[in-house]
Amino acid sequence: MTPILAGRNIVKCYAPGREAEVLKGISLDVYQGEILAIVGPSGVGKSTLLNVLGLLDEPNAGEVRYGGREARFRGCDLTALPESKQGWIRNRLFGFVFQMYHLLPDLNVVENVALPLLMRAGPRAWFHGRAAIRRRAADLLEQVGIEARAHARPRELSGGEKQRAAIARALIAQPEIVFCDEPTGNLDTATSARIVALLWRLNKNHGTTLVIVTHDRDLAHRADRRLYMVDGKFVKEERPAAVP
Amino acid sequence: MYLLFLARRYLLARWIMSGAAVVAVVLAVFTLIVVRSVFQGFGDQMRAMVRGASSDLIVTAVKPMNLPFAEEIAADIAKLPQVTGVAPYVETMAMFQAQTYAGPLTDYLLVKGVDPLREADVGKFAGYLLREEELARILSNEDKPIPRPEDRAPLTKEEIARLFGAEHRDRIWQAHKDRYLRYAPEKAALWEQRLPPPVILGIQAIIGPGRLASFGSVIQLTTYSPQRGELRTGEFLVVGAFHSGLFENDRRSLYMPLGAACEFIDLYDPDLPDTDKFAAGGWRVSGIQVALRDYRSLMGPTSRAIESEILPRYIQRILDAPAPVGLFRPYTESWEGRKRNLLRAVEVEKGIVTLIIGIVDAFVGAIIFLILTLNVIEKRRDIGILKAAGSLSSHVFSVFIIHGGAICIAGLALGFLGGLAFCEHINAIHDVIYAWTRWRLFPPDIYYMDRIPVAIKLRDLVMITGFTVLGGFLGSLLPALWAARQDPIGAIHSE
Ligand SMILES: Nc1ncnc2c1ncn2[C@@H]1O[C@H](COP(=O)(O)OP(=O)(O)OP(=O)(O)O)[C@@H](O)[C@H]1O
Ligand SMILES: [Mg+2]
Numbered sequence: 255m256t257p258i259l260a261g262r263n264i265v266k267c268y269a270p271g272r273e274a275e276v277l278k279g280i281s282l283d284v285y286q287g288e289i290l291a292i293v294g295p296s297g298v299g300k301s302t303l304l305n306v307l308g309l310l311d312e313p314n315a316g317e318v319r320y321g322g323r324e325a326r327f328r329g330c331d332l333t334a335l336p337e338s339k340q341g342w343i344r345n346r347l348f349g350f351v352f353q354m355y356h357l358l359p360d361l362n363v364v365e366n367v368a369l370p371l372l373m374r375a376g377p378r379a380w381f382h383g384r385a386a387i388r389r390r391a392a393d394l395l396e397q398v399g400i401e402a403r404a405h406a407r408p409r410e411l412s413g414g415e416k417q418r419a420a421i422a423r424a425l426i427a428q429p430e431i432v433f434c435d436e437p438t439g440n441l442d443t444a445t446s447a448r449i450v451a452l453l454w455r456l457n458k459n460h461g462t463t464l465v466i467v468t469h470d471r472d473l474a475h476r477a478d479r480r481l482y483m484v485d486g487k488f489v490k491e492e493r494p495a496a497v498p
Numbered sequence: 499m500y501l502l503f504l505a506r507r508y509l510l511a512r513w514i515m516s517g518a519a520v521v522a523v524v525l526a527v528f529t530l531i532v533v534r535s536v537f538q539g540f541g542d543q544m545r546a547m548v549r550g551a552s553s554d555l556i557v558t559a560v561k562p563m564n565l566p567f568a569e570e571i572a573a574d575i576a577k578l579p580q581v582t583g584v585a586p587y588v589e590t591m592a593m594f595q596a597q598t599y600a601g602p603l604t605d606y607l608l609v610k611g612v613d614p615l616r617e618a619d620v621g622k623f624a625g626y627l628l629r630e631e632e633l634a635r636i637l638s639n640e641d642k643p644i645p646r647p648e649d650r651a652p653l654t655k656e657e658i659a660r661l662f663g664a665e666h667r668d669r670i671w672q673a674h675k676d677r678y679l680r681y682a683p684e685k686a687a688l689w690e691q692r693l694p695p696p697v698i699l700g701i702q703a704i705i706g707p708g709r710l711a712s713f714g715s716v717i718q719l720t721t722y723s724p725q726r727g728e729l730r731t732g733e734f735l736v737v738g739a740f741h742s743g744l745f746e747n748d749r750r751s752l753y754m755p756l757g758a759a760c761e762f763i764d765l766y767d768p769d770l771p772d773t774d775k776f777a778a779g780g781w782r783v784s785g786i787q788v789a790l791r792d793y794r795s796l797m798g799p800t801s802r803a804i805e806s807e808i809l810p811r812y813i814q815r816i817l818d819a820p821a822p823v824g825l826f827r828p829y830t831e832s833w834e835g836r837k838r839n840l841l842r843a844v845e846v847e848k849g850i851v852t853l854i855i856g857i858v859d860a861f862v863g864a865i866i867f868l869i870l871t872l873n874v875i876e877k878r879r880d881i882g883i884l885k886a887a888g889s890l891s892s893h894v895f896s897v898f899i900i901h902g903g904a905i906c907i908a909g910l911a912l913g914f915l916g917g918l919a920f921c922e923h924i925n926a927i928h929d930v931i932y933a934w935t936r937w938r939l940f941p942p943d944i945y946y947m948d949r950i951p952v953a954i955k956l957r958d959l960v961m962i963t964g965f966t967v968l969g970g971f972l973g974s975l976l977p978a979l980w981a982a983r984q985d986p987i988g989a990i991h992s993e
Contacts, residue, residue: 305987308886310885310886310986310987310990311985311986311987312985337890337891338890341885341888341889341890342888343888344885344886344887344888345887345888346888350886350887352990356879356882356883356886356990357883358880358883358884359511359880360507360508360510360511360880361507369500369884369887370887370888372500372503373500373884373887373888373889373893374888375500380500380503423887
């Protein structure tokens with residue numbers, strides 16, 4: 255089975271020459287529909303790896319091969335694509351959930367959730383399709399359970415609510431892969447459990463692939479596969495459940 | 499579309515900052531429109547004053563020859579279809595002397611000899627002349643501002659003929675001779691037989707503490723004959739006054755009939771051929787004034803037609819004459835050419851205003867730069883989020899350019915409204931300020947304009963718009979480029 259995303263020999267170094275490499279030729283495969291957890295001590299480069307895979311950051315060497323539903327990019331090294339194509343991929347195929355939620359403070363919750371779709375809308379879709387986009391955003395808010403806060407500003411929301419809004423935003427474009435960087439890092443245990451349940455439900459219902467960087471043992475243990483990372487390399491792989 | 503949506507949100511989110519930027523642009527545009535329009539109005543007025551009674555074009559000749567064949571040349575020029583008037587004239591500097599109770603008063607003056615009726619066809623002469631009752635009103639209250647020439651009706655041909663006529667001169671003499679003869683009783687017998695020729699003095703030479711002569715008095719003028727280099731002296735009766743609005747002109751020049759001027763300066767030329775054919779009878783003149791239907795478009799062609807077709811015929815006649823009169827090189831000159839030194843002063847002011855526009859718009863650019871840069875700093879995280887969600891650099895660039903453009907356009911629109919409205923009512927506003935503070939921004943006695951002149955030119959508005967848009971664009975460009983260049987993850991994690 256071909257992986258949906260395959261990192262090959264990824265090297266990343268923030269200040270070439272001066273500092274040691276953060277990622278030292280790391281390789282990994284991500285399979286369609288799985289929940290992959292990347293765990294390890296702080297500062298080993300987990301976030302860096304996630305950003306490279308998600309095309310938010312450029313590696314110094316190595317490639318990220320694609321094998322998902324979009325035929326024209328199959329087999330391509332995504333990191334070598336021009337900015338416009340990478341933007342397209344981030345908009346339609348990828349979703350992101352960050353520890354700090356990262357909602358736009360000047361937009362209300364629905365608008366934040368609808369942002370990836372609004373972004374694509376030309377003048378025509380803007381005037382004729384905006385209601386449909388908002389309805390979709392409202393649907394998603396209902397799925398994540400914060401439909402009551404739809405018109406609030408992000409600063410009026412609790413951390414859990416913000417994270418749920420961020421998840422709804424990551425999902426509105428029906429992406430293939432959602433990258434989560436410590437999605438529960440700032441939340442209390444009960445709220446974390448609810449966010450985890452939500453992510454798992456989305457994985458089951460939509461078959462969305464999840465790549466999750468986390469310190470949360472509970473979360474990691476529920477993943478389909480765990481990769482342990484130390485000092486820019488993977489040291490161990492665990493598959494508690496059946497191989498996907 | 500979402501770009502506009504986001505730009506609007508950003509603008510409204512920090513509306514105080516954006517509003518302050520808009521206010522700055524409004525003030526800049528407002529100031530530019532008002533300053534530019536007032537300067538333009540001032541320049542136009544100055545130009546009109548500098549031009550004075552000058553005709554569009556003159557035909558003249560190198561000195562000391564002056565222009566022979568004046569009447570024939572004038573008749574030829576008058577046949578050109580675009581010419582609406584021709585008038586020969588004589589111009590010379592003269593020493594002035596008048597008798598006063600404190601003794602003789604001397605000064606210098608510019609003497610202009612004109613054919614009054616034809617002169618009225620080529621310049622503002624008829625508008626400058628004062629009617630007897632207008633002059634009487636001015637003399638009875640010298641402190642009151644004199645109505646501008648534009649606000650008086652120009653004299654009709656009949657009125658001009660009467661003003662320069664013998665009957666008028668006799669009446670003035672009879673009314674004022676007693677006062678004058680007190681100083682020069684020995685002249686009484688002479689002038690009972692033959693009165694001196696009439697002159698029209700500028701109003702500033704008749705009124706005020708610096709007056710040179712009074713209405714109805716006899717003045718003495720002394721000059722050199724350009725032909726012979728001999729000293730010439732003549733006496734003249736002040737029969738009227740003119741008012742052009744340009745102080746120097748109204749103080750130091752006088753008009754007299756062309757014939758009287760030729761005789762006074764002795765421009766008679768016995769060596770000229772065909773002297774008997776000249777209407778003026780063998781007189782040379784300083785030049786011929788020519789009025790055109792349209793100065794801008796016809797100046798060049800008419801000037802060329804006169805120089806290449808009409809004047810060569812007369813040069814040939816001089817050369818063919820039994821006694822050639824030597825150097826005779828007639829040429830044409832536009833009024834702007836004659837007054838170029840004074841006009842240049844007005845042009846320099848325009849250059850300064852253009853410089854001011856550049857500086858003020860650089861300021862507009864700097865303000866927008868500042869506001870947008872602050873905005874980009876504040877929104878760095880948003881930029882990262884947008885990029886993570888798939889925004890391209892070009893989108894981010896557009897959001898900030900739209901933001902800067904909106905500030906610029908809003909400021910421009912409001913500044914235009916304010917500036918044009920202010921220009922429209924500038925004199926009313928000035929009157930209100932004067933009424934409250936007794937402070938004149940624009941003293942009429944200094945500028946010799948009783949209203950603040952304003953001229954709004956489309957070209958100026960286009961220029962102000964262009965410079966402001968350019969300033970705004972350049973000011974937006976750097977912050978927008980900077981915003982676009984943010985890499986997503988670096989921006990997201992910025993604090
Ligand atoms: N923008 C940056 N510039 C320079 N160095 C960086 C930058 N971002 C991360 N690093 C360094 O790279 C290393 C890996 O950082 P990274 O954030 O990937 O670690 P991490 O495994 O996600 O840690 P944590 O579990 O604490 O989130 C760290 O030593 C960090 O100091
Ligand atoms: Mg991290």
